[in-house]
Amino acid sequence: EAQVTQNPRYLITVTGKKLTVTCSQNMNHEYMSWYRQDPGLGLRQIYYSMNVEVTDKGDVPEGYKVSRKEKRNFPLILESPSPNQTSLYFCASTLHLLAGGPSEQFFGPGTRLTVL
Amino acid sequence: AQSVTQPDIHITVSEGASLELRCNYSYGATPYLFWYVQSPGQGLQLLLKYFSGDTLVQGIKGFEAEFKRSQSSFNLRKPSVHWSDAAEYFCAVGADSDSWGKLQFGAGTQVVVTP
Numbered sequence: 179e180a181q182v183t184q185n186p187r188y189l190i191t192v193t194g195k196k197l198t199v200t201c202s203q204n205m206n207h208e209y210m211s212w213y214r215q216d217p218g219l220g221l222r223q224i225y226y227s228m229n230v231e232v233t234d235k236g237d238v239p240e241g242y243k244v245s246r247k248e249k250r251n252f253p254l255i256l257e258s259p260s261p262n263q264t265s266l267y268f269c270a271s272t273l274h275l276l277a278g279g280p281s282e283q284f285f286g287p288g289t290r291l292t293v294l
Numbered sequence: 295a296q297s298v299t300q301p302d303i304h305i306t307v308s309e310g311a312s313l314e315l316r317c318n319y320s321y322g323a324t325p326y327l328f329w330y331v332q333s334p335g336q337g338l339q340l341l342l343k344y345f346s347g348d349t350l351v352q353g354i355k356g357f358e359a360e361f362k363r364s365q366s367s368f369n370l371r372k373p374s375v376h377w378s379d380a381a382e383y384f385c386a387v388g389a390d391s392d393s394w395g396k397l398q399f400g401a402g403t404q405v406v407v408t409p
Contacts, residue, residue, distance in 0.1 A: 208395075209395030211396065218401055218402075219401060220298075220300075220384060220401040221397075223396055226395060268337065268338065270397075282328065282340050282343055283328070283395075283397055287337045
């Protein structure tokens with residue numbers, strides 16, 4: 179089954195304790211990204227990756243890091259989490275169509291993070 | 295840069311009534327348009343998408359959307375809502391450019407269905 183998986187689904191942590199949220203896709207998609215969802219703001223892109231070893235900042239990258247060592251995995255790292263990073267996080271992947279432009283974006287189930 | 299506006303934060307509709315959710319986008323070239331639905335506690339599910347061709351797009355769960363270039367709109371409609379349609383709906387626009395993978399989302403419209 180084609181899917182994007184994220185772990186953990188729920189996480190409660192304390193300020194300053196480093197954490198990693200994993201993301202993996204089995205569709206051989208080139209493009210992967212991380213979004214955060216906050217009430218009234220929709221989803222905002224944190225970081226994205228167009229392929230292995232190619233990553234770049236999205237709209238709200240402060241306080242986050244990513245890596246793309248393998249095509250299927252795109253972990254999100256919070257080196258020193260703060261309460262304003264309490265949010266719902268989604269990983270997504272998509273394939274570039276040969277005719278140009280993106281195919282649909284597939285989303286993971288989400289990770290609800292609470293930073294105390 | 296592209297942007298998306300969903301003017302209605304919250305809509306209440308009676309079961310069996312029709313539903314229309316508004317979406318306006320700002321983008322210089324041909325946009326790639328999507329509607330996603332998020333049920334309570336769930337991830338995002340694609341309802342439908344528009345890339346080119348027929349401007350009236352059919353999606354899953356009985357939804358359709360119409361692309362109107364002159365109005366920069368991509369409104370979502372359903373003729374008769376079911377209680378299970380209560381959810382949050384997001385319109386999103388993608389670009390055919392260096393940022394082709396990025397989706398710009400609207401703030402969402404929360405739909406409440408009453409008996």
